[in-house]
Amino acid sequence: MDTYDVVIVGSGTSGQTAAFKLKENGLKVAVVEKSDRPGGTCALTGCQPKKWYYEAAEAIAKARHLEGKGIVAAPQGNWSQVLEQKQQFTSSIPEGTIQNFQKAGIDLVTGTAVFLDDKTLSVNGQPILAKFFVVATGAKPMQLPIKGIEHVITSDDFLDLTALPPSILFIGGGFISFEFAHFAARLGSPNQRSVILEASDRPLGVFDAEMVELLTAASKAEGIDVRNSVDIEGIEKHGKGFSVRTANNDSFETDLVVHGAGRLPDLDTLQLDAAGVESSNRGISVDQTLRTSNRRVFAVGDCAATIQLARVADQEAHVAAENILAELDLGRKATMDYRAVPAILFTYPQFAMVGKTEEDLKQSEQTYRKSFAKNLSWPTYQRVGLEDAAYKILIDAKNKILGAHILSDHAAGMINTIKQAMLLETTVDELYRQTIVSPYPTRESDLGYMLKPLLTDLGTKR
Numbered sequence: 001m002d003t004y005d006v007v008i009v010g011s012g013t014s015g016q017t018a019a020f021k022l023k024e025n026g027l028k029v030a031v032v033e034k035s036d037r038p039g040g041t042c043a044l045t046g047c048q049p050k051k052w053y054y055e056a057a058e059a060i061a062k063a064r065h066l067e068g069k070g071i072v073a074a075p076q077g078n079w080s081q082v083l084e085q086k087q088q089f090t091s092s093i094p095e096g097t098i099q100n101f102q103k104a105g106i107d108l109v110t111g112t113a114v115f116l117d118d119k120t121l122s123v124n125g126q127p128i129l130a131k132f133f134v135v136a137t138g139a140k141p142m143q144l145p146i147k148g149i150e151h152v153i154t155s156d157d158f159l160d161l162t163a164l165p166p167s168i169l170f171i172g173g174g175f176i177s178f179e180f181a182h183f184a185a186r187l188g189s190p191n192q193r194s195v196i197l198e199a200s201d202r203p204l205g206v207f208d209a210e211m212v213e214l215l216t217a218a219s220k221a222e223g224i225d226v227r228n229s230v231d232i233e234g235i236e237k238h239g240k241g242f243s244v245r246t247a248n249n250d251s252f253e254t255d256l257v258v259h260g261a262g263r264l265p266d267l268d269t270l271q272l273d274a275a276g277v278e279s280s281n282r283g284i285s286v287d288q289t290l291r292t293s294n295r296r297v298f299a300v301g302d303c304a305a306t307i308q309l310a311r312v313a314d315q316e317a318h319v320a321a322e323n324i325l326a327e328l329d330l331g332r333k334a335t336m337d338y339r340a341v342p343a344i345l346f347t348y349p350q351f352a353m354v355g356k357t358e359e360d361l362k363q364s365e366q367t368y369r370k371s372f373a374k375n376l377s378w379p380t381y382q383r384v385g386l387e388d389a390a391y392k393i394l395i396d397a398k399n400k401i402l403g404a405h406i407l408s409d410h411a412a413g414m415i416n417t418i419k420q421a422m423l424l425e426t427t428v429d430e431l432y433r434q435t436i437v438s439p440y441p442t443r444e445s446d447l448g449y450m451l452k453p454l455l456t457d458l459g460t461k462r
Contacts, residue, residue: 001126001127001128001129002030002107002126002127002128002129003028003128003129003130004027004028004029004030004107004128004129004130004131005022005027005028005029005130005131005132005328006018006019006022006027006028006029006030006130006131006132006133006134006324007029007030007031007032007121007128007130007132007133007134008029008030008031008032008133008134008136009031009032009113009121009133009134009135009136009137009270010031010032010033010040010135010136010137010138010301010303011031011033011035011038011039011040011097011108012039012040012041012042012043012136012138012301012313013040013042013043013301013310013313013314013317014040014136014300014301014313014314014316014317015031015040015134015136015300015301015317016031016040016097016100017313017314017317017318017321018134018136018300018317018318018320018321019031019101019104019106020104020106021317021318021321021322022321022324022325023104023105023106025325025330025331026330027324027325027328029106029107030106030107030108030109030128030130031101031106031107031108031109032109032110032111032113032121032123032128033108033109033110034110034111034112034113034269036094036110037093037094038094038097038098038108038110039093039094039096039097040138041138041139041302042310042313043090043093043097044090044093044094045090045155045156045159046155046310047310048089048090049086049089049090049159050159050179050183050346051346052082052085052086052089053079053082053086053159053183053187054179054183054346056077056082056186056187057077057182057183057185057186057187057348058186058348058409059075060074060075060076060077060186060187061182061186061222061348062348062384062385062409063075064186065384065385065386065387066384066385069385077186077187077188078187079161079162079163079164079187079188080162080163082187083159083160083161083162086159087160109123109128111123111124112124112269113269113270114269114270114271114274115270115271115272115274115275115277116271116274117274117275118274118275118276118294118296118297119131119296121133130296131296131328132296132297132298132324132327133275133296133297133298134297134298134299134300134317134320134321134324135270135277135284135292135297135298135299135300135303135304136299136300136301136303136313136317137265137266137267137270137301137303138265138266138301138302138303139263139264139265139266139302139303139308140263140264140266141154141155141259141261141262141263141264142261142262142263142264144171144232144259144261146171146232146233146234146235147233147234147235148234148235148236148237149235151235151236151237151242151257152171152235152257152258152259153256153257153258153259154258154259155176155180155258155259155260157258158180158258164184164187164188164189164192164256165241165255165256166188166189166191166192166193166255167192167193167194167195167241167253167254167255167256168180168181168184168188168193168194168195168254168255168256168257168258169194169195169196169197169242169244169252169254169256169257169258170194170195170196170197170257170258170260171197171232171257171258171259171260171261172196172197172198172199172259172260172261172262173196173197173198173200173202173203173204173226173228173260174203174204174260174261174262175204175260175345176258176259176260176262177196177203177258177260177261178196178203178204178215178219178345178347178351179345179346179347180258180260181194181196181219181224182219182222182224182346182347182348185219185222185223185224186222186348192223193223193224193225194223194224194225195224195225195226195227195252195254196224196225196226196227196260197227197230197232197244197246197252198226198227198228198229198230199229199230199231199232199261200228200229201228201229202228203216203226203228204345204351206343206353206357207343207345207351207353207357207405208353208357208358208359208392208403208405209357209358209359210358210372210392211351211353211390211392211405211407214374214388214390214407215345215347215349215351215388215407217388218347218349218388218407219347221388230246230247230250231246231247231248232244232245232246232247233245233246233247235257240253240255241253241254241255241256242254242255242256242257244257263302263308264281265279265281265282265283265284265302265303265304265305266302266303267279267283267284267303272284275294275296275297276293276294277292277293277294277297277299278292278293279305280305282305283299283302283303283304283305283306284299284303284304284305285305286298286299286304286305286306288335288336289319289320289323289333289334289335289336290304290316290319290320290323290336291320291323298320298323298324299320300313300316300317300319300320301313301316301317304316306336306338307338307341309341309343312338312341315336316336318334319334319335319336322334337423339355339422339423340354340355340419340422340423341354341419342354342412342415342416342419344411344412344415348409349386349388349389349407349408349409349411350406350407350408350409350410350411350412351405351406351407351411352405352406352411352412352414352415353403353404353405353406353415354403354404354415354418354419354422355394355401355402355403355404355422356394356402356403357403357405358370358392358394358403360403361394361402361403366396366402367396367397368394368395368396368402369394369395369454370392370393370394370395370454371391371392371393371450371451371452371453371454372390372391372392372393373390373391373450374389374390374407375387375388375389375390376389376390376391376408378446378449379441380441380442380443380446381408384409386408386409388407389407389408389409390406390407390408391404391405391406391407391408391450392404392405393405393418393428393450393451393454395428395454398427399427399428399429399454399456400422400425400426400427400428401418401421401422401426401428401431404418408443409443410442410443410444411443413443413444414443414444414446414447417444417447418431418447428451428454428455428456429455429456431447431451432448432451432452432455435447435448435451436448
């Protein structure tokens with residue numbers, strides 16, 4: 001029977017982060033992976049490969065906005081060429097992952113992990129003992145109770161399409177649907193059309209509702225039709241494509257149907273009960289140290305009941321590893337800080353947020369002030385022909401930032417600056433003074449315009 005200090009279930013970004021950190025500190029480590037393509041969702045089918053499509057789509061979108069303003073004709077997208085570039089990247093991930101484990105002295109065990117008890121896993125019928133376990137199995141597309149669901153492709157399938165049909169229908173108004181619809185709008189045919197059907201009364205539920213309306217309007221201008229409060233009853237295949245029927249007897253004709261309705265923690269085969277690990281539909285229950293109800297077991301990444309973002313998963317892996325090392329007197333205890341976790345949609349314009357939404361603050365009856373503007377006409381946006389830029393910044397009575405929401409190109413950089421200010425508890429006045437010496441004129445220096453209406457120090461308004 002094999003025995004390890006730590007066994008990690010899952011070879012994605014969080015599993016690898018934990019494995020290498022623990023191995024670097026002298027522990028005997030194994031990683032269990034059920035897929036024959038180790039590397040995880042982020043590297044193979046998620047945040048990394050989708051960026052190949054985003055970069056090309058963004059370049060085309062910017063060129064289209066500048067037609068007649070210095071650009072004679074915008075370039076035409078070629079989906080298959082982007083696919084080829086993406087596949088050149090992803091094809092090396094599995095073998096590279098295996099080689100990196102081998103070089104580090106980490107054992108890779110291929111097979112499905114099943115807990116036998118609180119200290120034993122079974123993989124392909126072979127028991128493995130460990131002092132500690134880290135579950136990092138990620139997430140999978142949620143099952144949809146829709147007749148004809150077998151006709152629907154997943155997000156993985158979408159990124160491997162050799163070409164885009166003229167019309168696409170996305171089920172669910174979340175990250176996947178909005179990003180992929182924006183990719184198709186720039187990399188598809190000239191008459192490309194997409195429909196997003198959301199079951200609830202609004203899409204992108206974690207984002208600020210007012211800002212979502214602005215993104216929805218910007219999407220509509222690109223041929224993306226977003227419909228809310230739509231219950232899909234069935235999907236039928238016919239010679240020309242598919243018919244999607246809804247509860248109110250509407251029917252949508254489309255060439256392709258894509259599952260964009262979200263993902264659930266991938267826990268089905270683990271038999272967590274045998275290890276005394278508590279979980280729910282949201283994932284495995286963990287405390288701020290990422291420890292589960294079984295002190296031997298930690299959970300990180302999308303399988304944990306926390307925030308499903310890749311960089312959050314990496315940080316969780318660091319925290320879990322630190323706490324395992326602390327248990328072995330090789331390090332200090334650590335806790336996870338979720339106060340200022342940025343999220344971003346790679347649409348064009350980008351849509352980024354950090355902290356609370358205005359709805360959150362109203363619901364909690366918290367006093368706040370805000371700075372908000374839309375359809376920004378600042379020179380930075382005039383130069384790139386972007387007419388949909390908007391922002392909202394929310395602060396408390398002590399002039400500390402509670403939340404920020406930005407619709408813009410380069411939104412990722414701006415939201416990261418605000419994230420750092422929130423973590424450091426920087427006041428709005430101080431952050432404004434810091435933006436004065438930003439590279440100018442840039443989106444980052446535009447933060448000063450966003451902050452100025454919130455200033456309390458009259459001397460800084462001059």
